[in-house]
Amino acid sequence: MRSFTLFLSLFMFLLFNSCGENTKKEDQKDIEEATDSEVANEDNNKVILFFGDSLTAGYGLEQGEAFPAIIQQKIDSLGLSYQVVNAGLSGETTSGGKNRIDWVLKQNVDVFILELGANDGLRGIQLSETRANLQEIIDFVREKNPDIEIILAGMQIPPNMGQDYTTGFRNIFPELAEKNNVQLIPFLLEGVAGDPELNQQDGIHPTAEGQKILAENVWEVLKPVLMEEMETAE
Structure with missing residues (x-):
């Protein structure tokens, strides 16, 4: 438990500070260009959008090692007609x-897979604000496409802000998932947090092997959604 808490403390610090403002702007430009090109090249495929921070972006790794890219490999191996778009932005x-x-x-x-909130916890942003922002994102996505499938990735933070804040933060995700009738990944970093062999030298961001476990955590929830979508389409 102590190593897990230490990991989360370090994780929250570097997750928010892993890139400067200029780098963030450059990353956002890259995401916009990649989003346009990937979707344009796969007009016949349905689109899965991963919307998150440095975990989704695959901080410190090659693009193909981030868990969204691993999900694409799983999709391709099953012959499913889905194109993954990685819209992760470090520090988001x-x-x-x-x-x-x-x-x-x-x-x-x-x-639409929503993986945000960890950096809010680092800054001690009011839980009501984090909850409201996530709700607004969900509402906006649903307004754009009422039939979209939304998956929310749960996150946890260390007890630096006090037990009430820590518990309240953790509860945001399952409560929003239930309220909005969306699928929930209970804890994205399950099986990776606190394991030095599965994290980079900073002790925070997953290695390529760690990203594979993140992919499994996501796939456990995402695969049934995709299979149901395919069956409905048929």
Whole structure:
């Protein structure tokens, strides 16, 4: 438990500070260009959009090692007609995500995976604000496409802000999932947090092997959604 708490403390610090403002702007430009090109090249495929922070972006790794890319490999191996788009941005908060969701959803998206909130916890942002931002993102996505499938990735933070804040933060995700009738990944970092062999030298961001476990955590929830979608389409 002590190693897990230490991991989360370090994780929250570097997750928010893993890139400067200039780098973040460059990353956002890259995401916008990649989003346009990937979707344009796969017009016949349905789109799965991963919308998150450095965990989704695959901080410190090659693009193909981030868990969204691993999910694409799983999809291709099953012959499913889905194209993954990685819209992860290191250092992103729920407020930042709310501000950029409009241009990210310029194209049609069939499955939307929301992985934000950890950086809010680092900054001690009021739980009500984090909850409201996530709700606004969900509402905006649903307004753009009422039939979209939404999956919310749960996150946890260390007890630096006190037990009430820590518990309240953890509860945001299952409560929003239930309220909005969306699928929930209970804890994205399950099986990776606190294991030095599965994290980079900073002790925080998953290695390529760690990203594979993140992919499994996501796939456990995502695969049934995709299979149901395919069956409905038939």
